[in-house]
Each structure stands twice: as C-alpha cells, then as structure tokens.
Amino acid sequence: MxxxxxxxxxxxxxxxxxxxxxxxxxxxxxxxxxxxxxxQGPTTADGRRIDNTVADWPLKFVQHSFGVRCYSTYGCTVDYNGFRHVSHSEDQLRPALSDVHPDALKNASVGYIGVRNFPDPARVSWRSKDGVRHDEQVDIGAIFADQLIVHEVPRDEISEGVSIWDPGILLVVDDRTISVYMRAFIPTKAPQIPGNPRSTHRDDWVLAWSRRY
Structure with a gap:
C-alpha cells in the first residue's frame, strides 16, 4: 500500500x-x-459498471443496505443474509408505531451495509398484538426483481452526472403487517425546501411491498 x-x-x-x-x-x-x-461505482454480475447518473436511466442497484423495525409485536426476530438483525423479548409488547414518534419511519436509518443482491429471503418470526405466532419468509429479491431503485423523483429534476449509491431497504413488522420500503439519496437540481441551499436532494422512504398476515 x-x-x-x-x-x-x-x-x-x-x-x-x-x-x-x-x-x-x-x-x-x-x-x-x-x-x-x-x-467509480458498483458493477453488475458481468462486470459492467453502474454509476446511476441520469444518463443511466432507469436507476438500478446491485447491492443495498438493510434495516428492521418492529412495532406492536412480541418476540420479533428477523434473519437476513446470515445475520440476526433484531431479537426482541417474548414477554414485552413493543410500542405501536404511533406511540414511538410521528416521524419514526421517516427518520429510520439502516446500518447493515453492502448486501449484494440478493441473499435468501428474510426469515421473520413474531407474535402479533393478539398473541398469535407468525413465521414468515419475505423474499427481498422477488420484491426488487428488476433491481430498479424505487423513488419518486422525476428524471428531469435529478442532478446531471452525480452518482447515486446503494439504496437502503427497510423491513417493518407492525402487528400483523409486514411492509418493505426503499430509500435512496438522490441529488436534485433545485432545493426541496425553498430558500434552503442544503436541501438539494430527496431521500424518502417509498413503500415497495406490504402484506397483512
């Protein structure tokens, strides 16, 4: 070196x-x-580089970050990519999403980075608020089979020539419902908050999939 x-x-x-x-x-x-x-950026399986500029539209990803949140559950555990991301108490009911904070999901972060697309499905086990046991698999690879970044920014509003890196995927267990969101930091040409020059980006959590059990 x-x-x-x-x-x-x-x-x-x-x-x-x-x-x-x-x-x-x-x-x-x-x-x-x-x-x-x-x-310069991630590559596809055959070695082609993905810079994810506007010229590479639509925006794709070959690896991602991952995180989990559990609300109104007992004993919530989630395994993904060979790692247990949460393991909560079987005896204590987790707070409801509405009781945690109005912006709890908006401000949620993901700390498990560099996951190559795609591991085996996430294994999710929990008891809902009514005490019923659930054991499910959530196939992240099937949800994002096209490997497109899920976002809500029009192409003509994205800054030219700026690379967009790995998106985050958030799995949320809320009582009897599992939802999967994606968020990517996307630079924009204009501020998203008028008068704030530091707001030239979007990084919203966008719902990609949801199911009630």
Missing part, C-alpha cells in the same frame, strides 16, 4: 530507488487509473 501511494503521489528517494522505479513502471500501466476505476 505504501509503495502504491508513493508511486501515485511522487516517488521515494533513498536506498529503495530501484524498487520504487519498478513499482512506478508497473503502476503506469495498471495502477493509478486502475485504483480509480474501483471507486
């Missing part, structure tokens, strides 16, 4: 001049440009 950094940034002097020269020669053909390419 030190040798690569030096080759791109100016070359070493001293007793390792010959080694540094060889590293520079190697990186001239494959190094600095190659390293830059790896940061």
């Amino acid at each position: 030190d040798a690569q950094h030096t080759a791109c940034g100016g070359g070493r002097r001293g007793s390792r001049r010959i080694i540094a020269t060889l590293v520079v020669a190697s990186l001239t053909t494959t190094g600095c440009q190659g390293m830059a390419d790896t940061r």
